[in-house]
Amino acid sequence: MKGNPIWEVFIRSKNGLEHRHVGSLHAEDAKMAMENARDVYTRRQEGVSIWVVESKHITASNPSENGEMFDPAKDKAYRHPTFYDLPDELEHI
Amino acid sequence: MENKNKDLIDYLLILGDNSLILGHRLSELCGHGPSLETDIALTNISLDLFGQVRSYFQYAAELTGGEASEDTVAMKRVDREYRHTWLVEQSNKDFAYVIGRQFLFDAFHLPLLEQLVNSKDEMIAAVAAKSIKESRYHLRFSSSWMERLGDGTQESHQRMQTAINDLYPFTYELFEETETEKLMLEAGIGADLKAIEATYRQTVKEVFAKANLEIPTAPARKTDGKKGIHSEQLGFILAELQFMQRAYPNMTW
Numbered sequence: 001m002k003g004n005p006i007w008e009v010f011i012r013s014k015n016g017l018e019h020r021h022v023g024s025l026h027a028e029d030a031k032m033a034m035e036n037a038r039d040v041y042t043r044r045q046e047g048v049s050i051w052v053v054e055s056k057h058i059t060a061s062n063p064s065e066n067g068e069m070f071d072p073a074k075d076k077a078y079r080h081p082t083f084y085d086l087p088d089e090l091e092h093i
Numbered sequence: 094m095e096n097k098n099k100d101l102i103d104y105l106l107i108l109g110d111n112s113l114i115l116g117h118r119l120s121e122l123c124g125h126g127p128s129l130e131t132d133i134a135l136t137n138i139s140l141d142l143f144g145q146v147r148s149y150f151q152y153a154a155e156l157t158g159g160e161a162s163e164d165t166v167a168m169k170r171v172d173r174e175y176r177h178t179w180l181v182e183q184s185n186k187d188f189a190y191v192i193g194r195q196f197l198f199d200a201f202h203l204p205l206l207e208q209l210v211n212s213k214d215e216m217i218a219a220v221a222a223k224s225i226k227e228s229r230y231h232l233r234f235s236s237s238w239m240e241r242l243g244d245g246t247q248e249s250h251q252r253m254q255t256a257i258n259d260l261y262p263f264t265y266e267l268f269e270e271t272e273t274e275k276l277m278l279e280a281g282i283g284a285d286l287k288a289i290e291a292t293y294r295q296t297v298k299e300v301f302a303k304a305n306l307e308i309p310t311a312p313a314r315k316t317d318g319k320k321g322i323h324s325e326q327l328g329f330i331l332a333e334l335q336f337m338q339r340a341y342p343n344m345t346w
Contacts (some may be wrong), residue, residue, distance in 0.1 A: 025129070025130050026128060026129075026130060027130065028241070031237070032237070032241075035134070035233070035234060035237065036130040036134070038230075039130060039133050039134040039137055039234075040129075040130055040133050040134075043133075043137065
């Protein structure tokens with residue numbers, strides 16, 4: 001059966017700034033996916049905003065490539081903003 | 094000796110029993126839904142309805158006094174003391190029946206609650222205010238599925254039309270005013286069924302059109318559920334609903 005694809009669900013909590021991935025579900029289309037997400041993933045006040053994305057539209061990195069993808073960032077301290085002397089007048093950075 | 098609140102108590106049963114019996118029918122689907130998502134959606138609706146029932150019945154128990162509690166009101170009455178309509182008693186024959194029954198109830202329940210928020214009885218107004226958002230979502234859910242099934246495949250359309258043909262004649266009872274409802278309306282406590290009926294028929298017309306379904310013209314089933322006369326279906330429902338309380342009185346978890 002070609003219908004009823006899987007959708008990934010992302011929810012932003014009341015005090016949150018970003019949508020987090022909470023799980024997946026089946027639905028025929030975006031409207032049904034939204035209602036299913038509300039029914040399945042917001043029963044315990046998990047959030048105030050829902051995004052649903054059909055799984056096929058998500059491209060994920062390949063774990064077997066983690067070496068070349070992420071290890072090189074490990075020993076590059078100069079990429080972190082910790083080498084500045086902030087003047088005392090700057091209060092809110 | 095007659096309780097001076099007997100009409101108000103009767104009205105609370107008329108309001109609560111529809112949600113009780115419909116909530117019970119939906120609970121029968123727990124673990125048996127056509128999909129995980131619809132199983133959770135339908136049992137969520139059941140829980141919403143039971144929440145409303147608890148509020149109505151706690152109030153009714155308070156007014157009754159004595160040993161009455163929400164549990165005795167829900168589970169210790171005999172069949173002729175229940176005040177729900179025949180629509181909500183109908184069984185979960187298939188998903189089309191579940192959705193048809195739900196939509197035909199939700200389209201009534203929402204305008205009912207919209208009126209009850211203005212009730213002179215503060216408790217009823219409060220219950221209605223809390224329940225409105227739930228009911229709005231129920232109507233959204235059931236309308237969506239009416240459209241999907243009605244305007245779906247040939248099979249889903251056929252099943253949906255069959256379910257509607259069977260269920261629609263039970264909707265007339267929703268708007269037949271009993272003596273109690275007449276008294277409550279006059280007291281500014283109850284809802285005006287005639288006003289709700291107009292909204293109802295309009296909602297039905299709109300959703301049926303989108304769902305490619307015909308509005309049945311068969312005559313109304315003249316049923317007296319609100320007066321305590323029920324179909325044989327209630328026997329089976331009460332056997333499940335009441336068994337534990339009657340077999341093991343005062344049992345606790």
